[in-house]
Amino acid sequence: MDKLPIELQLQFFKVYSEEISIEDFEQWLYGETELEKLVGEKYYLDLVSLNFKDRHIKHEMSKVIDSFLDFGLFEERKLKKILNDLINRTHDFAKSLIATYDLYCSGYNFFDNLGMGYGLIFANDFFDYNDWTKLTENQKNQRIEIIFGGVKKEAGLVLEWINSGKIILTGEVDEIDHYEYIDKRTEAERKLRTIETIETKEIKLRTIAIPNKGVIAKLKGWFS
Incomplete structure (x- = not known):
């Protein structure tokens, strides 16, 4: 899969490394209009449908998005x-x-x-x-x-x-x-x-x- 542009990857990296809160990340995610075009409708819907109150949210999110990230x-x-x-x-x-x-x-x-x-x-x-x-x-x-x-x-x-x-x-x-x-x-x-x-x-x-x-x-x- 093609990797996301670096500026979008950085947002996921920041939440993984706890530089930004889950709440701030969630607000960014809902407002990022380009993401759906880049990952496709299925992955995008899987991502925005996650329960961001779940204490395992990072693990669940990684299963959806990690293939688009350059670790x-x-x-x-x-x-x-x-x-x-x-x-x-x-x-x-x-x-x-x-x-x-x-x-x-x-x-x-x-x-x-x-x-x-x-x-x-x-x-x-x-x-x-x-x-x-x-x-x-x-x-x-x-x-x-x-x-x-x-x-x-x-x-x-x-x-x-x-x-x-x-x-x-x-x-x-x-x-x-x-x-x-x-x-x-x-x-x-x-x-x-x-x-x-x-x-x-x-x-x-x-x-x-x-x-x-x-x-x-x-x-x-x-x-x-």
Whole structure:
């Protein structure tokens, strides 16, 4: 099937990623006059006939519309948001850093340095994300400041790979639900890099082994 124009796909991606509410999406859907022409009467009627109060609405909607969407675009948009959160040190910095570890474990191996080197620590320390939200702004800034230089550099590198086409996201998963992608990086670019740290007398050295890589990445501990 032909994919929808990007501007229409984005509306579905936004509701999937909870950037807009179901209610706002529903209002947009009823007012989008071009959609029926693009997907055909049957699919359009199936879509507008859905119960948008149903708690499983996203799943039901996906069965109707997903064949018209390019999930490589969805993944690219998702990953770029996470990487820009880290580079620009946004309010979602901690959440996005934890996400890099989850993405690495879900098949995006090019997040090895970022996810295993930095994201894993945050994922362990803030397994319950409410623990992060309970910190004062000063405590949050202290925790971020220790690693920000290294995180920003690594995030910028991954973003450059995506923007330059060295990493091409397909939006597909394999038989064990790991994300698939096309990797056009050189062998040198695929090698693990030394994790950058900042020396302070309050920080104790912590050593993390990266599984199956045969490499030890040295990380610094955190403020208590």
